[in-house]
Amino acid sequence: MFNSPYHALLSDAVDNALLHLYSEVSASTRFFPTIKRNEILVRYLKPKLKSPKYKLVKAELKIMIGIGRNPEGNLEAKLIELNQLANKNRQNTTDAHSLFQLMELLDAEHNFDSKLFNPDIISVADVIYILPEHIEHCFADDGKQVAPVSLFIESDRTTELLLAIDNSELFTTELKEWNEQKKQAHILLHPIKAEKNTR
Structure with a gap:
């Protein structure tokens, strides 16, 4: 199941978003609260809505961005959850x-x-x-x-x-x-x- 183009694309978006977040956080000595982490992730994911490459997972990207824009949302936690789910099910990781x-x-x-x-x-x-x-x-x-x-x-x-x-x-x-x-x-x-x- 996780070898399909859809799941590979979704996993790619999740993995790269988390890598981007942790890269930005590790490059600074400041503390990043959830709201700031959400902003970083939304900024990273938003351009992908217009990318033809991510057409298959556009709806999922919109949901992720919606979670990140919600004051009560925790997009990082959701991405980690998706990441762990993919880990348990897919045989070939990128x-x-x-x-x-x-x-x-x-x-x-x-x-x-x-x-x-x-x-x-x-x-x-x-x-x-x-x-x-x-x-x-x-x-x-x-x-x-x-x-x-x-x-x-x-x-x-x-x-x-x-x-x-x-x-x-x-x-x-x-x-x-x-x-x-x-x-x-x-x-x-x-x-x-x-x-x-x-x-």
Whole structure:
């Protein structure tokens, strides 16, 4: 069921909306109450109403935007609920969704927080930084990864991070650059879906 174009499109919209929200929130030190989070999500979803790509799920997008505009609504909670429902039912997740899953896993099980890289903010050790343009350009409209995603980290736990990512079976890693003195690493994430699908 979740492999149909309709469900793939709906999952894509939900995953990318949550990624966008958490990217904006992580790039700031401010507290974001529900009403502000709703505004960020509505701003992200609204242009998709006019996109031919999202024609199949236009009605659902309108409902989401309606929840976000309701003073009592909590669009983030609704999107998380949809995300979890899709997780339980679909067999093939998109690569964009896998990135979201990976960041959650690394934070919850290995204490590696993740943030969008901002040159104006001082980097913190043991935090994974992702380039904002990579979230936008490394994934196609259907959520499939089309280019390696770069991760940057300053940590003496880099080997642990590489193992954690490889063991997640969501992506494979490539240590692109390593500065031993500064303990800084540039890691590339490659998709593994193609390998799985050929078996």
